[in-house]
Amino acid sequence: MKIQENYSLKNLNTFGVEVSAKYFAEVKDLGDLKYAIEFAKINHLEILFLGGGSNVLFTKSFGGLVIKLDLKGISEAFLNEDEVLVTAKAGENWHEFVQLCLDKNYGGLENLSLIPGNVGTSPMQNIGAYGTEIKDTFVNCKVLNLGSMQVEEFNNEECRFGYRESVFKREGKGKYVILDVTFKLSTENHQLKTEYGAIKTELEKFGIENPTIQDVSRAVISIRQSKLPDPKVTGNAGSFFKNPTVSANQFSKVQKQYPQIPNYPNGEMVKIPAGWLIEQCGWKGKQIGNVASHELQALVIVNKTGAATGKEIYDFSTLIIESVIEKFGIELEREVNII
Ligand SMILES: Cc1cc2nc3c(=O)[nH]c(=O)nc-3n(C[C@H](O)[C@H](O)[C@H](O)COP(=O)(O)OP(=O)(O)OC[C@H]3O[C@@H](n4cnc5c(N)ncnc54)[C@H](O)[C@@H]3O)c2cc1C
Incomplete structure (x- = not known):
């Protein structure tokens, strides 16, 4: 893994602000991550972890080391006939992950379709939309403790999720890197949430009376595209x-x-x-x-x-x-x- 100097972050933040990082590393596994952290410690550099850059505003260039988390991989384990545990590594794109779950007919994340960013960041602010938050399906996440450099696990309760809040934004701020996240999703008897916002109206527009989780996702995507600016454009x-x-x-x-x-x-x-x-x-x-x-x-x-x-x-x-x-x-x- 290469640590680069004076690296432009313009394409790595969805505001498209022209700033740079004094040092920059893209990490693909735990070994890379530990190496990059060690580099920062030896050189007394402040570290900034970056996922999709969709919830940051750079007001100036960053004088330390930006570590872009690019850990990839998705695995699953069936709990019983109705439920499956799906684990995605931090660098997986959130929306692609949601779509992959929907392709397999796993329910629970459909209302969170089209939220930008990565899976590893989703617990930071307990991402939410259309009456659903990740805390509703979140089981646990693995983190690297930056003090002990040991891998630890946080369950749902320990994450202390609130409205756009978690332990990682409060007392745990700057102390952990989230490595992967596990969700418990339904494989049968999906519980649809269609009461919130304009989902019902959108489904009616589509002429759908008995929606599936995939239909709910399509409705959410359509509503979001009609209201929110696409960061790729603006x-x-x-x-x-x-x-x-x-x-x-x-x-x-x-x-x-x-x-x-x-x-x-x-x-x-x-x-x-x-x-x-x-x-x-x-x-x-x-x-x-x-x-x-x-x-x-x-x-x-x-x-x-x-x-x-x-x-x-x-x-x-x-x-x-x-x-x-x-x-x-x-x-x-x-x-x-x-x-
Ligand atoms: C058009 C648009 C619509 C949006 N809609 C919603 C919405 O409906 N609901 C919602 O909740 N949010 C929404 N967001 C905000 C954003 O998508 C989420 O907050 C998302 O989870 C950010 O992910 P990211 O990977 O881009 O985070 P980044 O911007 O890369 O990082 C955010 C913060 O988390 C830290 N961080 C990143 N990864 C890790 C990690 N693995 N471990 C520890 N710290 C980490 C960073 O240092 C930074 O402080 C929207 C954003 C946009 C641009």
Whole structure:
């Protein structure tokens, strides 16, 4: 494995921001990974692990070692007549993995079709869409502990999954590399989730009354393609902010002023769609310099001209945060990892 110097990361981040890594390594197995980590330790370099680069914003070039995880391989083991355990290594592309499972008629991941990125990153923020999160089918993941350099296993509970959260984004941040992930999927009697978003309407449009998991996947893909910008065409990282969760008390104060505010009560707390808040502040479709809020989904910030710097995108996101605080008193949190 070669460690390269001054390596361009433009094609390795979906914002398409032109930055470089002082050192860069693409690792294909555990041996490569350990070697690259050792190289960084000896040379006192900061390490950044990279999957598909679809949830990062580089605000500057990276002065350390970027390790691109390219570990490949998928295996399966049948648990019983109805269930199968499928394990994919970190560098497998998420959507291709979902499609492979669907080709084999394994159910559980269909609502997560077309999410960019790699399998190894999926537990980081418990990726989710259309009423499903990976925690619903996640069994465990193998990780390399960067302190002990031993391989360990985290089960579902130990990952402490939450909304776009896991132990790997909190107390475990920077301590582990995820090597592979195992999911428990159905082989028979699939439990379809079609209530969320426009899935039902889309299936009706297709003229499908008794959908299969493959039909649900097709519906999800069609909805996503109609709403979200394709990063290959317009640089973006999907939802830039998390949907904020506020106390019922705070919510009722905001609701008095804005009775039409959409909301999803969750115990003592209330979740509010960040896209709605941003849109109400007049950001939808608005462009400043090279950066814009997407015209169909205000929550997505795009590299409109293709020439945006990470700093410009970051500053744009700060303006959005400030205006939402000013109008609603609610502070948005960035979902994208800022580097
Ligand atoms: C158009 C678009 C739509 C999207 N829609 C959704 C959606 O519906 N739902 C959703 O949840 N997300 C969505 N996302 C965000 C993104 O696809 C996910 O967060 C995805 O899991 C990121 O994977 P990645 O491999 O590209 O991560 P990267 O951007 O490469 O990395 C993200 C973070 O994880 C770290 N990391 C990467 N791999 C590992 C590893 N193996 N071990 C430890 N740390 C690691 C990186 O250092 C970085 O901090 C969308 C993004 C885009 C561009």
